[in-house]
Amino acid sequence: MTPYYVDDTATLYCGDMREILPAPDIAPDCIVTDPPYGETKLEWDRWPDGWPAVAAATAASMWCFGSLRMFMDRRDDFAAWKLSQDVVWEKHNGSSFANDRFKRVHEIAAHWYRGTWSEVYHHTPKTADATRRAVRRKPRPPHLGEIGRGSYTSEDGGPRLMRSVLQVRSMHGRAIHPTEKPQGILGPLIEYACPPGGLVLDPFAGSGSTAVAARLSGRRAVLIEGDERYCETIARRLAQNVLPLGGPS
Numbered sequence: 001m002t003p004y005y006v007d008d009t010a011t012l013y014c015g016d017m018r019e020i021l022p023a024p025d026i027a028p029d030c031i032v033t034d035p036p037y038g039e040t041k042l043e044w045d046r047w048p049d050g051w052p053a054v055a056a057a058t059a060a061s062m063w064c065f066g067s068l069r070m071f072m073d074r075r076d077d078f079a080a081w082k083l084s085q086d087v088v089w090e091k092h093n094g095s096s097f098a099n100d101r102f103k104r105v106h107e108i109a110a111h112w113y114r115g116t117w118s119e120v121y122h123h124t125p126k127t128a129d130a131t132r133r134a135v136r137r138k139p140r141p142p143h144l145g146e147i148g149r150g151s152y153t154s155e156d157g158g159p160r161l162m163r164s165v166l167q168v169r170s171m172h173g174r175a176i177h178p179t180e181k182p183q184g185i186l187g188p189l190i191e192y193a194c195p196p197g198g199l200v201l202d203p204f205a206g207s208g209s210t211a212v213a214a215r216l217s218g219r220r221a222v223l224i225e226g227d228e229r230y231c232e233t234i235a236r237r238l239a240q241n242v243l244p245l246g247g248p249s
């Protein structure tokens, strides 16, 4: 199998992931992927039957983006996997298709695993400013009197777990793929499930965001994308991204 693109941190294959996987030379530490949900009229947005079983034959850990409707409709397809948790990506804008329901401003990423949980790599997600935090008090109306300084530093918490709702701006207005995921949501998922220097697989690569996020967090990536036009987009994106700082001389 000849890759469409290769560099030091990323390899891209162009084709249907079910025809490429499982492959003896693709042995990822985890999968981080954003499959077609099958919920829009976009030409590529068709659920590839059986893909979660193919993924299960390739890795023991998988973050998968989706909607609750998608996971419920496709529940049987995930039979080979056990669910560990889900996180919510809260976007700054909505993507609702119905004007008689709550404005939809979130997506879900579910973490699946196979085997024994303690043997599955996972890095406990902690917040950076775990022990000291500035706490801001709202100014009180004058009739409630003086309550002292408007902010103070708390030493209380100790290391804190990251919360399961991640607020990250969507790519709206700057995307190169209609459902492109921002680096801010991919980074924490990759760092959770893939050891430093490890290999992430994204079998529905789109614009290649997973490989960019893997590179930024010191991991490598194998990508698969079925649409050759997006393969070309990915190859250009990754090639630009490996240029030394400052660009070409």
Ligand SMILES: C[S@@+](CC[C@H](N)C(=O)[O-])C[C@H]1O[C@@H](n2cnc3c(N)ncnc32)[C@H](O)[C@@H]1O
Residues within 6 Å of the ligand: 015, 016, 017, 018, 033, 034, 035, 036, 037, 044, 046, 048, 177, 179, 180, 181, 182, 203, 204, 205, 206, 207, 208, 209, 210, 224, 225, 226, 227, 230
């Ligand atoms: C939801 S998009 C991924 C977007 C990506 N997360 C990003 O940030 O750009 C899903 C992608 O899967 C591709 N795709 C659909 N069916 C596929 C298949 N059977 N094998 C490989 N890729 C497929 C589509 O062409 C589409 O680009």
